[in-house]
Amino acid sequence: MEGWTTKKSLDLYGAQRWGDGYFGVNDKGNLVVRPSANGQEIDLFETTQMLVRRGIEAPVLFRFDGIIRNRIERLNKAFTTAIEQAGYPGKYRGVFPIKVNQQRHVVDAIQRYGRATNLGLEVGSKPELIAVLALQDNPEALLLCNGYKDSDYIELAMLGRKLGRRVVIIIEQLSEVKTILDIADKLNVEIELGIRMKPIARGAGHWENSGGEQAKFGLRTAEIMVALETLKERGKESWVTLLHYHVGSQITSITAIQKVLREATRMYTELAKLCPSMKLFDVGGGLAVDYDGSRTNFPSSMNYTMDEYARDVVDAIQVACSEAELPAPDIVTEAGRALTAHHAVLVFPVAEISKVVESLPQIEKPKKKQKTLTRLYDMYEEVTVKNCQEFYNDALVIRDEVLQRFITGDLSLAERAAADSIYWHLMQKIKILSAQLRHMPEDLEKLNDNLRDTYFCSFSVFQSMPDSWAIGQLFPVMPIHKHNIEPSRRGVLCDMSCDSDGQLDTFVDLKDVKNYLPLHDVRDDETYYLAAFLVGAYQEILGDLHNLFGDNNAVHLDVNEDGKVEVLNVVEGDTVREVLAYVQYNPSNLITQWRIATEKAAESGAITDREAAHFQKRYLAALDSYTYYQVFEETEDSQAKAGGVR
Numbered sequence: 001m002e003g004w005t006t007k008k009s010l011d012l013y014g015a016q017r018w019g020d021g022y023f024g025v026n027d028k029g030n031l032v033v034r035p036s037a038n039g040q041e042i043d044l045f046e047t048t049q050m051l052v053r054r055g056i057e058a059p060v061l062f063r064f065d066g067i068i069r070n071r072i073e074r075l076n077k078a079f080t081t082a083i084e085q086a087g088y089p090g091k092y093r094g095v096f097p098i099k100v101n102q103q104r105h106v107v108d109a110i111q112r113y114g115r116a117t118n119l120g121l122e123v124g125s126k127p128e129l130i131a132v133l134a135l136q137d138n139p140e141a142l143l144l145c146n147g148y149k150d151s152d153y154i155e156l157a158m159l160g161r162k163l164g165r166r167v168v169i170i171i172e173q174l175s176e177v178k179t180i181l182d183i184a185d186k187l188n189v190e191i192e193l194g195i196r197m198k199p200i201a202r203g204a205g206h207w208e209n210s211g212g213e214q215a216k217f218g219l220r221t222a223e224i225m226v227a228l229e230t231l232k233e234r235g236k237e238s239w240v241t242l243l244h245y246h247v248g249s250q251i252t253s254i255t256a257i258q259k260v261l262r263e264a265t266r267m268y269t270e271l272a273k274l275c276p277s278m279k280l281f282d283v284g285g286g287l288a289v290d291y292d293g294s295r296t297n298f299p300s301s302m303n304y305t306m307d308e309y310a311r312d313v314v315d316a317i318q319v320a321c322s323e324a325e326l327p328a329p330d331i332v333t334e335a336g337r338a339l340t341a342h343h344a345v346l347v348f349p350v351a352e353i354s355k356v357v358e359s360l361p362q363i364e365k366p367k368k369k370q371k372t373l374t375r376l377y378d379m380y381e382e383v384t385v386k387n388c389q390e391f392y393n394d395a396l397v398i399r400d401e402v403l404q405r406f407i408t409g410d411l412s413l414a415e416r417a418a419a420d421s422i423y424w425h426l427m428q429k430i431k432i433l434s435a436q437l438r439h440m441p442e443d444l445e446k447l448n449d450n451l452r453d454t455y456f457c458s459f460s461v462f463q464s465m466p467d468s469w470a471i472g473q474l475f476p477v478m479p480i481h482k483h484n485i486e487p488s489r490r491g492v493l494c495d496m497s498c499d500s501d502g503q504l505d506t507f508v509d510l511k512d513v514k515n516y517l518p519l520h521d522v523r524d525d526e527t528y529y530l531a532a533f534l535v536g537a538y539q540e541i542l543g544d545l546h547n548l549f550g551d552n553n554a555v556h557l558d559v560n561e562d563g564k565v566e567v568l569n570v571v572e573g574d575t576v577r578e579v580l581a582y583v584q585y586n587p588s589n590l591i592t593q594w595r596i597a598t599e600k601a602a603e604s605g606a607i608t609d610r611e612a613a614h615f616q617k618r619y620l621a622a623l624d625s626y627t628y629y630q631v632f633e634e635t636e637d638s639q640a641k642a643g644g645v646r
């Protein structure tokens with residue numbers, strides 16, 4: 001057999017394809033992150049160990065600010081290049097929709113790195129607007145206001161305009177027009193307006209229903225005409241500067257994008273004839289992320305590149321406007337997923353491995369009189385490549401029989417347990433033998449699924465990867481070390497929640513989805529760390545407190561020009577106290593109740609006075625601890641700690 005290499009390991013997990021150049025493996029076999037194209041790397045495994053030593057427990061959400069910077073640069077480059085190549089007279093203006101990730105440190109990074117190119121922000125609700133109004137102080141950057149708007153929302157947006165923010169209020173519902181005009185009158189302010197159209201053409205992928213005539217947002221053609229009429233009556237049609245549409249996120253197919261573009265560019269040219277003030281063409285979001293690296297129109301993938309997307313957008317607008325002999329508008333994108341998905345990586349430790357076969361006791365020859373068990377055991381001894389299919393079928397029958405006889409009281413618990421052990425050892429043997437068959441029968445193929453090990457990991461799918469649970473979205477997962485060792489096991493991942501949905505059992509693959517993840521054997525004295533990638537868009541804010549697992553510790557990292565890793569920020573995750581308070585438990589009441597219970601127990605003599613003191617201390621310490629399962633790390637200082645606490 002050929003030797004195992006770190007390159008083979010990267011291929012196995014597909015990291016070269018879905019990683020977009022941000023992830024690699026070093027000579028130690030550790031995963032490295034390359035935040036920008038300058039070749040500097042961060043060893044994620046060593047950084048995790050360093051943070052754990054400093055008391056920042058895993059699961060840790062790493063945010064790489066450099067990746068955000070690089071995504072902004074790439075998107076900008078894609079459009080400026082396309083514009084240059086096409087000789088397009090208009091400009092590109094990026095806008096980040098903050099609903100994708102509203103964390104202040106993330107929005108800060110976006111603003112910091114977007115300043116040079118006047119990257120704008122888009123909001124879709126009053127709370128989002130209130131956050132952005134105070135922070136977005138660049139008068140050159142757009143501040144787009146989408147979503148349902150009450151009069152509070154509209155008024156605040158206009159106050160922002162008065163303070164010099166480049167606010168554009170986008171009309172999504174016909175009823176908004178009058179409210180907007182009335183409030184503008186009252187405040188005596190001139191504003192820019194956008195119109196959100198509802199294209200008939202749809203996107204492609206999970207969110208394709210966000211487009212089409214039944215879409216939740218946007219004006220139908222007849223409604224656009226009514227809106228313009230109303231504006232005209234009040235002499236304000238010159239306030240309209242922007243046409244907007246958004247046909248859903250993660251559009252997987254370039255053909256769908258082109259179709260929508262054809263419809264929208266026609267709409268733009270017609271509207272621009274009616275409203276010569278029009279100067280912004282806003283294509284919304286939808287620019288996809290290739291989560292599985294397959295470059296197909298599979299829901300977790302995309303069949304085009306960012307550069308191709310930019311070229312198609314620029315070309316479509318250019319063709320339509322030159323045909324209609326209209327001035328070229330500036331091009332606005334609201335890509336959110338494509339800017340933030342890559343920057344966040346969740347690292348989590350494996351708490352325990354349940355191995356289907358090795359976790360069971362060794363088997364031994366049953367006593368003569370136990371007929372069923374003996375038959376099963378004989379099969380285990382006698383199974384060969386030739387008879388493995390037949391023995392597989394027989395074993396299933398015997399297994400049923402064992403269950404029936406257990407239910408009727410014919411078999412003891414010990415006998416059933418012995419049968420179970422022999423059965424799984426037999427299955428393991430059949431799996432190995434069947435690999436030599438020329439044609440693998442379908443049911444033996446399934447055996448592989450049943451023989452997957454379960455890796456219990458300290459994280460919550462519901463908190464950290466809700467889209468995996470809610471819509472079957474795939475996120476790449478792989479170990480952050482041991483890449484110089486060939487993974488010998490196949491596993492599925494279970495989280496710490498008491499919910500059978502709290503697991504990852506489908507994994508990215510080039511051709512299909514894999515129902516197992518190749519994983520390593522782990523020594524008793526080491527902690528095995530895995531990471532989920534591309535979790536920077538939508539996951540954090542959609543995540544919930546299922547089982548009261550709270551926010552993860554989040555650490556912002558970058559690497560400076562000397563290659564030194566810099567910790568820019570540490571945002572501590574929730575403590576037990578915080579999540580309990582969130583669901584209305586008053587921590588001081590809880591402490592008092594616990595105190596009363598310990599006092600009573602001490603008075604009655606059930607525990608000693610010293611124990612009472614210790615119980616109180618333990619309760620308080622646990623209340624202020626991280627909500628996640630603590631994987632005990634064998635380090636020098638943890639040994640010292642263990643001596644103290646136990």
Ligand SMILES: *Cc1c(COP(=O)(O)O)cnc(C)c1O
Pocket residue numbers: 097099100122124146246248249250284285286287334335336337338
């Ligand atoms: C959600 C949303 C976006 C972001 O879409 P992505 O697919 O993440 O780029 C952009 N614009 C509007 C109006 C949205 O609602």
